[in-house]
Amino acid sequence: MPVNYYIFLAIALFSIGIVGVLTRRNAIIIFMCIELMLNAVNLMLVAFSKMHHAKALAADAATTVGTDGQLFVFFIMVVAAAEVSVGLAIIVMMYRNIHSVDVNFLNRLKH
Amino acid sequence: MNTLLISAVLGVLMMFSGVLLKSRQVIRNLAIAGMAGLLLVNILELGGTTFFQINTRDMMAFDRFSLLFITVAIFSTLLYLVLSAKDMEKVGINYAEYFALLFFIVCGIVLVSSFKSLLILFLGVEIISIPLYILTGSDKRNLKSNEASLKYFLLGAFSTGLMLMGIALLYGSTGTFSTSFRLGPDVKPSALMIAGMLLLFFSMSFKVSLAPFHFWTPDVYDGAPTVFTSFMATIVKAAVFIGFIRLFNNAFGLMHGQWQLIAAIITAATLFIGNITAVFQQSVKRMLAYSSIAQAGFMMLSLYALSAEAYEGLLLYTVAYSLATIGIFAVLIKMNDYTFSGFNGFARYHPLLAATTTVFLLSLAGIPLTSGFLSKFYMLKITLASGKGMWLAVFAVFMAAVSVYYYFRVIQAMYFKEGDDPKIQVTTTFKWTLVVLAALVILLGVFPNLLLYWVYF
Amino acid sequence: MSVRLTNRSVEVNRKPMTFLESIYLWNILKGMGITISHLFKKKATINYPEQKRSFSKVFRGLHVLNRDAEGRENCTACGLCAVACPAEAITMEAAERLPGEEHLYREEKYAAKYEINMLRCIFCGLCEEACPKDAIYLSQTFAPANYGRKGFIYKKEDLLIPHPVNEKEAYEKALGNKAAKNSYTKTNNSPFGDRVWE
Amino acid sequence: MGVTQILFWFLSVMAVFSALMVITSKNPVYSVLWLIATFFAISGHYILFNAQFLAIVNIIVYAGAIMVLFLFVIMLMNLNRETEPQKNRWLKMAGAAAGGCLLLVLVAALKDTDMKQQQALINKGNIGLIKILGKELFTTYVVPFEISSVLFLSAMIGAVVIGKKE
Amino acid sequence: MYFLSIDWWLILEKALLIFGIVGLSFFIAMYTTYAERKVAAWLQDRRGPNRAGPFGIFQPLADGGKLFFKEEIIPLASNKALFILGPALAMITALLTSTVIPWAAPFHTKSGGVIPMQVADVDMGILLVFGIVSVGVYGIMIGGWASNNKFSLMAAIRGASQMVSYELPMGLALIAVLFMTGSLKMSVIVQHQIEHGWNIMYQLLGFIIFFVCALAECNRTPFDLPEAENELNFGYHQEYSSMKLGFYLFAEYINMFISSAVMATVYFGGYDIPFVNEASWGLSSFWMTFISFSVLMAKTCFFLFVFLWIRWTIPRFRYDQLMNLGWKKLIPLALLNMIITAAVMLWLKK
Amino acid sequence: MVPVLLILIPLVTGLVTFFFKDGRTAKSWALFSALATLVVSVLGLTVLKETKYLQFNREWLSALNSSFAVQLDGMGQLLCLLNAVAYPLVILSAWKNDYKNQNNFYALMLLAQAGMMGVFLATDALLFYFCWELALIPMYFLCSQWGGEKRIPVTFKFFIYTFVGSLLMLIGILYLQAHTKDHSFSWQSFIDLRLPANKQQWIFWLFFVAFAIKMPVFPLHTWQPDTYEQAPTATTMILSGVMVKMGLFGILRWLFPVMPFASFQWADFITPLSLCGAIYASLIAIRQDDLKRLVAYSSIAHIGLMCAAAFAQNESGFQGLMIQMFNHGINIIGLWIVVEITERQFGTRKISELGGIAQKAPVLAAFLVIIALANIALPLTNAFPGEFLMFNGIFSSVTVYHVWFTVMAGLSIIFGAIYTLNMIRKVFYGETIELTRAANDISMSEKLALGVIVLIIFVLGVYPQLMLNETAATASAVNEKFDFVRQTLLEQKK
Missing domain, CATH: 1.20.5 (Single alpha-helices involved in coiled-coils or other helix-helix interfaces)
Structure with a gap:
């Protein structure tokens, strides 16, 4: 497949994530949209990794070029997991106190 | 490398200390001793003694600059701990855990100040961010703290997303995560690379709260427990800035001309917004939050100029800024009333604290013979030396004058207004540390060579 | 320290569990040993409809109103049984025997209506003991299931033993129960009866 | 159009459609489920790339752990369509417009690159x-x-x- | 995804295999319900079902028939789409797991071809099992939530958190095995055991941990908290009736079956017959396949029996005990096991 | 060595003063320190007049290519002397005042002195800048702490004004430093820089705004009357007597030699501005009822005149300027002392509320008259030679408007005479009123202070050569620069 397709697909997903972040008010859904963005990045990284691999493969059949991209994806997943645990803890803490996860309630600091 | 490993180990140690040790005093002393030890090993490494020979496969480079900055950061953290560690008790029950998180943040600081691979940058930024989200929200009953934490978290995660997208695009165009691909100045970068660079720029701007990506900062700094705001606004911010400049110097240094204008605009916007909004604040804490934005604007000048001297200047700036802000926050934490009027008549009841606070404020305002002046001086100097930044320098100067307005409001309140005794109690250690801090601020202002002597790359 | 009344009481061990204990492994194995041993034991249940367990000799079941050998009802509606009943399950209405009904009732008074509420009855057998005329006795059958409460209020027709002359066979069968009960012997002193399969 | 192409388009459409459903669903639980569907589609892409490890890790970590936590939280908070807060319409449109612009800009910026000739290796290569x-x-x-x-x-x-x- | 480019014969062969395995799973699951009742009866000195057919052997068919013909009730307040999705997911994930298990020794055709008795010998092998198991949580959660019933929701959340928690020690225990075999492929794991002896000999602790976790993953007693009647009535399938309920119940038994098969494969040599070299018997390939399949089934059945046996021995844990056991006991133990295995292997290598 | 001492003595003693508990000791200590500085500066001007004593260069901030370079030369020496003379006078005159926290007060005063000394002595731009700010900060605290009712906002205005100016100057300095060959901040390399004329324009303004704010020149003067009014009088004396000279001095030392082209080209713009300012200030002074404000506006007027003389850019003007800087300092301090005494005695500064003090306090009145006359530059007073030379300078400047400028300058002098004499008449002469009936004459320390001032007035008035000798060389040196400029421009025109 031309890598272009994957770039566009990933960007589309990424943009959908951003739109979600901008349009939703539920903190959890915003967070989910962020996860969606990360996944778009992952997809793109894998596509690029395979692209670079294909390029290097032409020269050297035993090449391992491209593994770094996939490992980066792995690290992103790892970090995302850590982030989720903390993030949800924070959201739950918030919910415990104000019984809402509406980000529009986040305006106490404005006063 | 010394610092990275040992701070991680110390973090774990602190984590267990909460279970094993009952006395908070002991935990605190342990943390301070640990930090001092960390400083020691880092200085040893600066002198060439590394305990661990680990092949990082060219993902990290402990060059002079990074080691020096780490030293500075750890030193500031040490001072911070000595001054404010006791005040963490007020935040919540997880006393030892807070220290553990601080040590982990130090790990992250080491990473972002010595990375050579985007992967390490990413991990470093995250190791800094995640504990900070927690520390921000550690005052669990306080709605403001909760809110700040959530806000910080959502926006932090969002900017991480942007950053990763940037990294991905860069990877697409270069095929590597190393920052040393260094495209020549005459090579036309691909669209992928430009898009990636911009996304990285924006996300890093988010992390160091440059306008227009700054909007989270005041709320978060205001909402977080003041002890942690102090740490966040100083050492962490400086560290991320170091990462920022490291990234853009190493990876995009040769394309400097192509993004300089953006940097300039963002700098100007940051200076403007930070300073002007700070003027209208009623709470000193919030004012300091905005002032941190303004100071970030000044630090941005180093990115705008991007020369060898810019590194020196940034280092000096981070030192000056961190020391002074830590000092002010240390006093602020003790206060019950964070508004300006809360400081009314402070000098009468606490002349020593007031005097040191004044020194810090003067340093932040950039009055000569304080380290703050010298750092601002450096920033202006490199801006002018880059040959194009006259307007930016003049603008920065005007904004610095504006900053004097709000910094001096505190001084005015302390010295020239009448007020009640704020009834705060401080230990002798606290006082002496403050004095040392103030002395350092002045000493670095008078003899910057003490620090600059070490800075050569 | 309380006084120990028996030797069966054991002090509860409230020691905190050691790590090995707290993973329960050994105790679980012991438990499993016990259960598996039951796999090979003789089964305690029977295939019910096909196999039935015998009642105990002292079993008290459904009430029966007795007739004499000519088929006349023994009951004179004296009410002693109702008085004796602790659950107040028995009600009755007396009536004079009219001329020409001698073949129906043994005495000149009889129970025109005789009801036992089986939902109330506790099958204590006091009615049987109170009856001076040997008119009521408890058989070895139990009340069948029913869909309504009313169905458990047994009328006289439900209680009366079959006519010994007209329905000889049924009478014999019903009597058999009683006979078995009456032939109570010392050989069977277990309160639960012997495991004798019919 | 080979099997690979068909699969690519199928997975792509599924991913984008599910992602759109994530942000348009009124009910948060649906959002979570659609997001899981997206993750599966992305995992499918990984399998197409023969990046088996990432595919399975994606499922284990994202679908199996992360989204379960999300679902937990949402279910415990009992957020449903009625209690789900909604931004006002104009803000929503503005957000959508902003995202759309980003998409357009990025696509436009990346359209003319030399990437067109580059192929991502499908089904082959064992680096995954x-x-x-x-x-x-x-x-x-x-x-x-x-x-x-x-x-x-x-x-x-x-x-x-x-x-x-x- | 190699099998996209392969010929139709292979697809046919795989399709047959899949049907076979699915059928087998259903069959076993059905008869496990029967076995459950029988074993329960025997362990309690009872007789168990014995009305339908000789020894009650048609009991599961009757049960199935009953479930099929029962009235289908979907609560009005429920979320209809998800209410239907829940059991379907549970069933699908339960069935999917069987794809990577090598059910028997490969069958050698006369023409020299080799037909592996495994649907897909993917590189990820055991990880795939994990992936699918981790997705299996959704069946419970969605069903429980969609029922719009407090008890169902609580049970669903219990079940899910229990499954998520116990996946960890399970994985950690498996890592020690993977250290030894050096591959995630199930076929390699089995082959390794045939050559080097069963893993249970080296990984007793690991097996115990794995087994306990398998109990928890299948929501079996003593970890059947999602169905704790005294607290939650009937658990997450409270509102279900008819075949949807049947799906949930079946899924549980299929899960049991698959996890037994996995245990047999990973720790007990798979289709290997211990102490003998069956290759030297000179049997035809068909018989070899058949025998090896029977061996695996025997092992599996044994584990199934142990499942039942445990159910009728051990009382249900309290919820905090369950979590404590998982996080504070099993995970440290599994880690310890892992480290010791690694250390020993390093030492042996030297 | 001398210049270092001049800076160090007040700096160190000032820092020490903070730690005195007793106000009186602090006062004495400050006086002692001020006298010591005076002695050193006098010695420097007389006995130790060898360059090796008057120069000092020590490595400092080497990483920035800056050094601690100070020099007591022709440009600065008179101002150093003024600074040194002013302090004992100020302290003496304030001897009777009991300020709250006197130790802090005097400490800050001395620190300010150190700063100003540094400004006058520095030959390194960065050091100059440092000292410039060092002089400012103590002033800020002095005014805000011990000033009048509206002190805080007023002082703050003053501070912000000056700070903006100085930061702009900092940019200028940095710009120049970046373009010097050796990247140093030294005065000499700045002069050697010889920026092309078109590049000087920007930088000129960066510097000039800073100096103009300090002086202050007309549109930037708004901070001054308020500050003078609100500041404690002792501080006001220093502010108006010494500090404003920093601006003029800066022009002479840093602006003209370094950027002669731009200075020359903008002279026609700045001269009328400053002269307008002078007239405007004089007019306001005439209408003023508050003594302090009157003196403040008079100071603006005089400074305007001096600025105009500076931008006349010829030898006469420079010489006059340098002399006048010193003399104006002395005179205005004298005036302030009188105002201070008056205010302390009567508790008011309103001219309309005072009158006839001369009858009760003849000595004070005599002093005042002399000082006031000196202020309007009567012959035989010290200000006369200075003003004369300045007029001469303005008149003989090369601009085509020189006549007009002279007329304007003359107007401001006349107005000056009007308000000064008016003030004397109203306050000191006429009938005593209720308030002034109980007036006492001045005390010993005040007599001493005023006596010294009057002495200086007469000595320098009678024998101006003393100063003319000192300043001639410098004036011609600066003038040379402009000769060069004029020549170049002429050549360009041809």
Whole structure:
């Protein structure tokens, strides 16, 4: 497949994530949209990794070029997991106190 | 490398200390001793003694600059701990855990100040961010703290997303995560690379709260427990800035001309917004939050100029800024009333604290013979030396004058207004540390060579 | 320290569990040993409809109103049984025997209506003991299931033993129960009866 | 159009459609489920790339762990269509417009690159297999790997600090 | 995804295999319900079902028939789409797991071809099992939530958190095995055991941990908290009736079956017959396949029996005990096991 | 060595003063320190007049290519002397005042002195800048702490004004430093820089705004009357007597030699501005009822005149300027002392509320008259030679408007005479009123202070050569620069 397709697909997903972040008010859904963005990045990284691999493969059949991209994806997943645990803890803490996860309630600091 | 490993180990140690040790005093002393030890090993490494020979496969480079900055950061953290560690008790029950998180943040600081691979940058930024989200929200009953934490978290995660997208695009165009691909100045970068660079720029701007990506900062700094705001606004911010400049110097240094204008605009916007909004604040804490934005604007000048001297200047700036802000926050934490009027008549009841606070404020305002002046001086100097930044320098100067307005409001309140005794109690250690801090601020202002002597790359 | 009344009481061990204990492994194995041993034991249940367990000799079941050998009802509606009943399950209405009904009732008074509420009855057998005329006795059958409460209020027709002359066979069968009960012997002193399969 | 192409388009459409459903669903639980569907589609892409390890890790980590947590939280908070807060319409449109603009700009910027000639290797290449990735991870990337353990530790402490009742 | 480019014969062969395995799973699951009742009866000195057919052997068919013909009730307040999705997911994930298990020794055709008795010998092998198991949580959660019933929701959340928690020690225990075999492929794991002896000999602790976790993953007693009647009535399938309920119940038994098969494969040599070299018997390939399949089934059945046996022995844990056991006991133990295995292997290598 | 001492003595003693508990000791200590500085500066001007004593260069901030370079030369020496003379006078005159926290007060005063000394002595731009700010900060605290009712906002205005100016100057300095060959901040390399004329324009303004704010020149003067009014009088004396000279001095030392082209080209713009300012200030002074404000506006007027003389850019003007800087300092301090005494005695500064003090306090009145006359530059007073030379300078400047400028300058002098004499008449002569009936004459320390001032007035008035000798060389040196400029421009025109 031309890598272009994957770039566009990933960007589309990424943009959908951003739109979600901008349009939703539920903190959890915003967070989910962020996860969606990360996944778009992952997809793109894998596509690029395979692209670079294909390029290097032409020269050297035993090449391992491209593994770094996939490992980066792995690290992103790892970090995302850590982030989720903390993030949800924070959201739950918030919910415990104000019984809402509406980000529009986040305006106490404005006063 | 010394610092990275040992701070991680110390973090774990602190984590267990909460279970094993009952006395908070002991935990605190342990943390301070640990930090001092960390400083020691880092200085040893600066002198060439590394305990661990680990092949990082060219993902990290402990060059002079990074080691020096780490030293500075750890030193500031040490001072911070000595001054404010006791005040963490007020935040919540997880006393030892807070220290553990601080040590982990130090790990992250080491990473972002010595990375050579985007992967390490990413991990470093995250190791800094995640504990900070927690520390921000550690005052669990306080709605403001909760809110700040959530806000910080959502926006932090969002900017991480942007950053990763940037990294991905860069990877697409270069095929590597190393920052040393260094495209020549005459090579036309691909669209992928430009898009990636911009996304990285924006996300890093988010992390160091440059306008227009700054909007989270005041709320978060205001909402977080003041002890942690102090740490966040100083050492962490400086560290991320170091990462920022490291990234853009190493990876995009040769394309400097192509993004300089953006940097300039963002700098100007940051200076403007930070300073002007700070003027209208009623709470000193919030004012300091905005002032941190303004100071970030000044630090941005180093990115705008991007020369060898810019590194020196940034280092000096981070030192000056961190020391002074830590000092002010240390006093602020003790206060019950964070508004300006809360400081009314402070000098009468606490002349020593007031005097040191004044020194810090003067340093932040950039009055000569304080380290703050010298750092601002450096920033202006490199801006002018880059040959194009006259307007930016003049603008920065005007904004610095504006900053004097709000910094001096505190001084005015302390010295020239009448007020009640704020009834705060401080230990002798606290006082002496403050004095040392103030002395350092002045000493670095008078003899910057003490620090600059070490800075050569 | 309380006084120990028996030797069966054991002090509860409230020691905190050691790590090995707290993973329960050994105790679980012991438990499993016990259960598996039951796999090979003789089964305690029977295939019910096909196999039935015998009642105990002292079993008290459904009430029966007795007739004499000519088929006349023994009951004179004296009410002693109702008085004796602790659950107040028995009600009755007396009536004079009219001329020409001698073949129906043994005495000149009889129970025109005789009801036992089986939902109330506790099958204590006091009615049987109170009856001076040997008119009521408890058989070895139990009340069948029913869909309504009313169905458990047994009328006289439900209680009366079959006519010994007209329905000889049924009478014999019903009597058999009683006979078995009456032939109570010392050989069977277990309160639960012997495991004798019919 | 070969099987690969068909699969590519199918997975792509599924991914985009599910992603759109994530942000348009009124009910948060549906959002979560659609997001899981998206993750599966992305995993499908990984399989097309023969990046088996990532595909399975994506499912285990994202679908199996992360989204379960999300679902937990949402279910416990009992958020449903009625209680789900909604932004006002104009803000929503503005947000959508902003995102759309970003999409357009990025696509426009990246359209004319030399990427058109570049092919991403499908179905071939074994770098996605666990053997190679594992070797790389524990040799070249061992430092970041250990660092990520620190990250986890801090997240763990964090969850305890935040979650523990005082 | 190699099998996209392969010929139709292979697809046919795989399709047959899949049908076979699915059928087998259903069959076993059905008869496990029967076995459950029988074993329960025997362990309690009872007789168990014995009305339908000789020894009650048609009991599961009757049960199935009953479930099919029962009235289908979907609560009005429920979320209809998800209410239907829940059991379907549970069933699908339960069935999917069987794809990577090598059910028997490969069958050698006369023409020299080799037909592996495994649907897909993917590189990820055991990880795939994990992936699918981790997705299996959704069946419970969605069903429980969609029922719009407090008890169902609580049970669903219990079940899910229990499954998520116990996946960890399970994985950690498996890592020690993977250390030894050096591959995630199930076929390699089995082959390794045939050559080097069963893993249970080296990984007793690991097996115990794995087994306990398998109990928890299948929501079996003593970890059947999602169905704790005294607290939650009937658990997450409270509102279900008819075949949807049947799906949930079946899924549980299929899960049991698959996890037994996995245990047999990973720790007990798969289709290997211990102490003998069956290759030297000179049997035809068909018989070899058949025998090896029977061996695996025997092992599996044994584990199934142990599942039942445990159910009728051990009382249900309290929820905090369950979590304590998982996080504070099993995970440290599994880690310890892992480290010791690694250390020993390093030492042996030297 | 001398210049270092001049800076160090007040700096160190000032820092020490903070730690005195007793106000009186602090006062004495400050006086002692001020006298010591005076002695050193006098010695420097007389006995130790060898360059090796008057120069000092020590490595400092080497990383920035800056050094601690100070020099007591022709440009600065008179101002150093003024600074040194002013302090004992100020302290003496304030001897009777009991300020709250006197130790802090005097400490800050001395620190300010150190700063100003540094400004006058520095030959390194960065050091110059440092000292410039060092002089400012103590002033800020002095005014805000011990000033009048509206002190805080007023002082703050003053501070912000000056700070903006100085930061702009900093940019200028940095710009120049970046373009010097050796990247140093030294005065000499700045002069050697010889920026092309078109590049000087910007930089000129960066510097000039800073100096103009300090002086202050007309549109930037708004901070001054308020500050003078609100500041404690002792501080006001220093502010108006010494500090404003920093601006003029800066022009002479840093602006003209370094950027002669731009200075020359903008002279026609700045001269009328400053002269307008002078007239405007004089007019306001005439209408003023508050003594302090009157003196403040008079100061603006005089400074305007001096600025105009500076931008006349010829030898006469420079010489006059340098002399006048010193003399104006002395005179205005004298005036302030009188105002201070008056205010302390009567508790008011309103001219309309005072009158006839001369009858009760003849000595004070006599002093005042002399000082006031000196202020309007009567012959035989010290200001006369200075003003004369300045007029001469303005008149003989090369601009085509020189006549007009002279007329304007003359107007301001006339107005000056009007308000000064008016003030004397109203306050000191006429009938005593209720308030002034109980007036006492001045005390010993005040007599001493005023006596010294009057002495200086007469000595320098009678024998101006003393100063003319000192300043001639410098004036011609600066003038040379402009000769060069004029020549170049002429050549360009041809």
